[in-house]
Each structure stands twice: as C-alpha cells, then as structure tokens.
Amino acid sequence: xxxxxxxxxxxxxxxxxxxxxxxxxxxxxxxxxxxxxxxxxxxxxxxxxxxxxxxxxxxxxxxxxxxxxxxxxxxxxxxxxxxxxxxxxxxxxxxxxxxxxxxxxxxxxxxxxxxxxxxxxxxxxxxxxxxxxxxxxxxxxxxxxxxxxxxxxxxxxxxxxxxxxxxxxxxxxxxxxxxxxxxxxxxxxxxxxxxxxxxxxxxxxxxxxxxxxxxxxx
Numbered sequence: 001x002x003x004x005x006x007x008x009x010x011x012x013x014x015x016x017x018x019x020x021x022x023x024x025x026x027x028x029x030x031x032x033x034x035x036x037x038x039x040x041x042x043x044x045x046x047x048x049x050x051x052x053x054x055x056x057x058x059x060x061x062x063x064x065x066x067x068x069x070x071x072x073x074x075x076x077x078x079x080x081x082x083x084x085x086x087x088x089x090x091x092x093x094x095x096x097x098x099x100x101x102x103x104x105x106x107x108x109x110x111x112x113x114x115x116x117x118x119x120x121x122x123x124x125x126x127x128x129x130x131x132x133x134x135x136x137x138x139x140x141x142x143x144x145x146x147x148x149x150x151x152x153x154x155x156x157x158x159x160x161x162x163x164x165x166x167x168x169x170x171x172x173x174x175x176x177x178x179x180x181x182x183x184x185x186x187x188x189x190x191x192x193x194x195x196x197x198x199x200x201x202x203x204x205x206x207x208x209x210x211x212x213x214x215x216x217x218x
Contacts, residue, residue, distance in 0.1 A: 001090065001110045006132050009052055010045060010111070016199035017112035017130060025195050028118040036118060036125035040089035041074030042097045043192065044108065045155075046133035052155040054193070055139070057100060058148045058183060068148065070185045072192075073097035074126070089113065089127035101150045102142050107135030119188055128192055153180045159197060161206035168211050177212060184216045 003014050022029050030036055044055040058070045075096040082088040090113070094105040114128040141147035157163055157180045167177035167186035176194035178185040185193065197203040 001112070003111045005134075006109070006111055007047065010132060012200035012202065013045070013130070013196065014112060016196060017114060020114065020195070020199050022115035022117070024199070025115060026117045026191060028120055030116050030118045030125045036123050038077045038084040038088070038127075039075055039124045040077065040093040040096070040127045040129055041072035041189075042093040042108075042129055042131055043072055043114075043196070044097070044103075044131045044133050046136055046152060048152055048154065050154040050156060053152040054155065054158070055097075055101070055103075055133070055150070055152055056181075056183075056185065056189070057141070057150045060144060060146055060148050069187065069189075070183045071187075071189045072128075073100045073103070075100075076124075084127075090129055093127075093129035093131075100142055100147050101139040102137075103139050104135075104137040107133065107137055109134045114192070117188075117192075126188070151181050151183075153178075153185075155197075155202065157181075158193060159202050159204050161204055164206035165210045165212045166208055167216075168213055170214070174211075179212065179216065182217075184212065184214065186214060 046053050056070050057073055073096055077084055077088050077092040081091040090110055097103045098105050109132045112130040116125050116127050118125055139150045141150055158178055163179045165177045166174050168174055176190045
C-alpha cells in the first residue's frame, strides 16, 4: 500500500483518510467485545472521460439481503485473506472486487484504509479500503445471480446538489443518498461517499430537506 505516484486530484482524499476519526464517519463502530463478521469493501477511484470517478455495483434483485442496492465491491474475509487486523482486508477487498466485477487487481494501487465500521443490521465489521485504478480494465457483472450491473459514477455527479437527497427508510431512519446512473445509492455506501466528499472538501451545499423513499426509480 502506497501513495506514491497518485494523481494530484487524489491529494484531498489521501489527507482525509490519514486524519479522519472513526466517529467522524459513523456512530456505528465495531463492538468492543470483538463480535461481528470481518469484511472489506474496495473504494476504487478511477479517471474517466468526465474526470475522477468511483466504481460501484448493483446487487441482484433476487438476493435475500440488500437486493437491488448499489454498493462498493466487497464481502467477508476468507481464511486465506490472512489477519483481519493486518493485510487481510486489503486482500479481501481486491479478491471480492475481482470475483464480482472481473476487475484485474494488478491494475489497482491501494493507498489507504479507513477505520473499521459496523453495520448493526447485518453484524458486519467493515474495513473500507481505498484504491487508485492505475491501469483500468473492462469490468462487468461476473455472476448475474449476485450482481445486476457494474458501473462508474463521476465524482462531479456525486457532488452535484441536484443528485443529492436524504433517503427515508420505512423505519423512519434518514441518511444521505445519491441519485446517479438511474440508481439510488443509500445506506452504508452513501454514508461513506458522503463523508469522503465532506472531509476531502469536495462537498457542495445541497438541500438536506429533499427526501426520497428507498423505492425511488429514475
């Protein structure tokens, strides 16, 4: 893992990753007793025709959990990934990304890790791993039973106030959301994107009172 050779536009992200504290990202932190299933996600920055972009995927609608929800590539650590407190999350993030999107991990430069976070509803302890797509390769849904599609989102669209809203869960819970690429990005993924944009000073003022239901469709 190294920051050497990264494009200059990633400097604010690097600074944010190096300085952000766990509670600045989420109020849900890993249980102190060590409970929870260790997992990792890959937050992959690339550069497309419209500038900086992020890689996302949309889960299949047939899944029992998180059906149809956009997310970062990622999943649970396997024993072969190694120590969850060391390089295990790095290996898991790249392995899962390759398994889900066909991404060639050799073209990815990992440059940072955010603090571990907790998803109470699923019991996952998640390590967000950040990477630079140094050598992009074609990506697509590898298994349509698990992944509906793979797509990239320009950072310019994520920071556009017109594409921002507050998602309202049937339980009443509210959280940041992004209306991009005909998808509603919400939940854990949107929360991480929201905080990264904020602490990298990329965030633009947006209407927090604009609300959308989770069944929003473009």
